[in-house]
Amino acid sequence: MSTAPGNALLTADADLATARHALADAAQRAAAVLRRLPQPSDRSPEQRAAGAAAHADVRAIRVRFMRRHGPAVYAELTDGLARQPRLAELCTAAATAFPGLVPDEPTMAVERARPQADKEGWEIDQGIFVSGVLRLPEEGVHLLDAMLRPTPRALRLLDGYLDGGEIDLGSVRLRRHDGTAHLTMCRDDCLNAEDNRQVDDMETAVDLALLDPAVEVCVLRGGPMTHPRHRGRRVFSAGINLKALHAGEIGLVDFLLRRELGYVHKLARGLREADGWSSGGGKPWLAVVDGFAIGGGAQLLLVADQVIAASDAYLSLPAAQEGIVPGAANLRLTRYAGARLARQVILLGRRLRVTEPEARLFVDEVHEPGEALDAAVRPAAERLRGEAVVANRRMLLAAEEPVDAVRGYLAEFAVQQALRLYGGDVVGKVGRFTVRE
Incomplete structure (x- = not known):
């Protein structure tokens, strides 16, 4: 199935099976564009614009997909809210169950090994997903509760x-x-x-x-x-x-x-x-x-x-x-x-x-x-x-x-903090910062 970006955006509002296909297809197209580019710090202005456009197209679809299908996505990942996966486990499961919704583990392993200036910015896509969950009243509270449980290490x-x-x-x-x-x-x-x-x-x-x-x-x-x-x-x-x-x-x-x-x-x-x-x-x-x-x-x-x-x-x-x-x-x-x-x-x-x-x-x-x-x-x-x-x-x-105030704030925080991590000012400044005394 191959869909133009505009059509894929509309298809994200279709039934879950159709939208799932459209999302995976759009993510593959964006990934193909990015594979042809140098790493972010080596890109020319034109190449940066091409990479940004590829990300923007598929991110618009991810946002639309989560707004339309968020409850069904979370229900599938948690067996109808019967399980309480922690945040990292939830993102890993989402990458497997819904290809293109969040980056998979091999992609994130490469990303984690890079300095901040050389990262592709896949964490923004994780932020879109987490924000989409937290914006849902029942599912968002369920995730907050999962993160309030004791860790396996403890x-x-x-x-x-x-x-x-x-x-x-x-x-x-x-x-x-x-x-x-x-x-x-x-x-x-x-x-x-x-x-x-x-x-x-x-x-x-x-x-x-x-x-x-x-x-x-x-x-x-x-x-x-x-x-x-x-x-x-x-x-x-x-x-x-x-x-x-x-x-x-x-x-x-x-x-x-x-x-x-x-x-x-x-x-x-x-x-x-x-x-x-x-x-x-x-x-x-x-x-x-x-x-x-x-x-x-x-x-x-x-x-x-x-x-x-x-x-x-x-x-x-x-x-x-x-x-x-x-x-x-x-x-x-x-x-x-x-x-x-x-x-x-x-x-x-x-x-x-x-x-x-x-x-x-x-x-x-x-x-x-x-x-x-x-x-x-x-x-x-x-x-x-x-x-x-x-x-x-x-x-x-x-x-x-109130819990819903925390949930709503963190839903917005998930996206805004992810975007800030890749802001030009952060990438430019962070290497010059030392611990303040």
């Missing part, structure tokens, strides 16, 4: 952690003491800048803390660094690892979407099991900020129940300057700070010292660095231990951040 490690009360995951250490889980970010080589490894370790640690029946309160803090300018001092987080982004090692599905739908969402909502909330609607989290909370680090403060900080610390969300979207901060920051300050922080890159009056919208207590802040951790955690805290934090979240 379940494998659970018994060993419960027996010893501590575990070192590599970039994160978790220790239980007197009913409190202390989760310490310890990427001392990069100031806790997040990459795929740290996101995986963070989600595993969050799962273990939430699954631990002896844990009532969780504390999130950065560990001491070995960086020359911060040697021996604790640092909370430098945000996304821009060096890894330039190298092409920050993926949409494996990092950016997994982070938001996975451990960050679990910090807010807890774990979801097939029979309900396995952690009773989540557990309260105390964030302790040493040094700085940049980008993704600042995003974590927006889902913490209490934040205490050293008096010399600061917060910032420089994603707009880096060319990307700061996770779900655009959803949450306005609630915390109001529209004007949110725009100053996100659009204009305003840095907030925790001693500024406006910073108190994000930080509950400020203490002198070192021993004074250390001493404040235990009493702050104790204040979150009340019997009604979990129920009330769940009701606060229901009022502040």
Whole structure:
């Protein structure tokens, strides 16, 4: 079956079998055009225009296909919502069941091996698919619930952690003491800048803390660094690892979407099991900020129940300057700070010292660095231990951040973040960025 692009766009509205054929045919035509071109960084202006046109034609069909057939697609991939595949598994299954809808694994393996400037941009097509699922009320919530379930890695490690009360995951250490889980970010080589490894370790640690029946309160803090300018001092987080982004090692599905739908969402909502909330609607989290909370680090403060900080610390969300979207901060920051300050922080890159009056919208207590802040951790955690805290934090979240609000935001985020990864400004700038200090 061979169809012109315009006809294929219309055929995407036909019955599923016909639309499936048209989509596969359009994807094959686009792939044939792209195979004749050099890699993206070596293309002439004319070749870039040809590649962009090929992508645009088939992407319009993918969008139309998901709008028309999204529920049927998701039902087939999940056995009528009986299964709950995680995001990466869902994308892999979609590539097999619906050729041309998302890139297959061999295509993504080649893509992952390339630096960001040499990538074809197949993650945009993954973003279109994920967005199409999240825009559907029932299917989108089903996917959110799937991503709130404990990871297989956490379940494998659970018994060993419960027996010893501590575990070192590599970039994160978790220790239980007197009913409190202390989760310490310890990427001392990069100031806790997040990459795929740290996101995986963070989600595993969050799962273990939430699954631990002896844990009532969780504390999130950065560990001491070995960086020359911060040697021996604790640092909370430098945000996304821009060096890894330039190298092409920050993926949409494996990092950016997994982070938001996975451990960050679990910090807010807890774990979801097939029979309900396995952690009773989540557990309260105390964030302790040493040094700085940049980008993704600042995003974590927006889902913490209490934040205490050293008096010399600061917060910032420089994603707009880096060319990307700061996770779900655009959803949450306005609630915390109001529209004007949110725009100053996100659009204009305003840095907030925790001693500024406006910073108190994000930080509950400020203490002198070192021993004074250390001493404040235990009493702050104790204040979150009340019997009604979990129920009330769940009701606060229901009022502040309904599930459908999260679902709708992340549906748009999936596409916008994917597009930003391949923006000319990102590709041009990212190689010049280093960890901010």
